[in-house]
Amino acid sequence: MIFLDWEAVGNNRLFQGISEAELKRMLGCAKFQYKMYHKGDVIFRQDESVENFYVLLKGQVTIAKHLISGKKNILYIVRENQIFGEEQTFQYGAWALSDVELIEMPKTFFYSFCSNACKHHKQLIQNILEMLSIKEELAVKKINIVSAVSLKERISIWILEEADEYGIVRVEMNREDLADYLGVARPSLSRTLMQMQGEGMIEVGKKQIRILDVKKIQTLSN
Structure with missing residues (x-):
């Protein structure tokens, strides 16, 4: 049985405005998985088609691509309470930069509403849109650096x-x-x-x- 720190999970920006009771019900509906990775573990590989969306609870994750030259291009670092894995096909891979705890949720849960059209589900979609704008800023930052x-x-x-x-x-x-x-x-x-x-x-x-x-x-x- 998984014992999550629900207060810590609820503090994640993705779940802002959602009560603990709603959060437990929503994650149960989404059939979420709680995962732990050790430093250096592969979370997903580049060019891999993955059906899950990742919510980082603890630790840090490197989003990077291994080039044919043998070099590695690091796009950005995912920190606690951030999200990653929203792409449909990953041109970059994800590796645990430290010991990591995260939640995996099926992408289909974000792309469609259940028959109840729950208020907390709508709040979740609003939160994720705000967080994706932050991800865009990270990509722009990298472009500014390498240019x-x-x-x-x-x-x-x-x-x-x-x-x-x-x-x-x-x-x-x-x-x-x-x-x-x-x-x-x-x-x-x-x-x-x-x-x-x-x-x-x-x-x-x-x-x-x-x-x-x-x-x-x-x-x-x-």
Whole structure:
């Protein structure tokens, strides 16, 4: 028997405006599945036709594509309380970046209403449309990064996008994955980060990057 933390599930943006009783009834109607994956596990492979929609409860998931050259193109990272897998055929695959807990729901549940046309089902559709607009922003962010001419520009754009109010970027990816996300070789990324640190722009730590000169970073990102 599955013991879900219903309060945590209800806090997911996808289920906002839906009571716990409605949520339990709705997920039961959808025949949902609760799944756990270990770091590095494949959730689905690229070009695979999958019938489920994924709601990430805990952990992080990498959405990426393995190229014929052997390189990997990371599109974005899915974080807790986000959704993924809305495409019909996946040109990208999904891998657990950390230990993961998620809910799988059949896509057909989102595309059609039951005979009762429940209010909470309508709220769910509204929520998912709002969340898909956030996914579009993630894709636009990636386009802005890879369209930059130099690696310093790419890094600067990424840093400004990810930095918190204190100018700190929490680096969730390892150096190899970050290089794949930025579309460069790992040695080039490491070398450029050290150059930027030497020029007083940033301070590079193992799990974070701190902005030291925001004006220089902003100049590079424009």
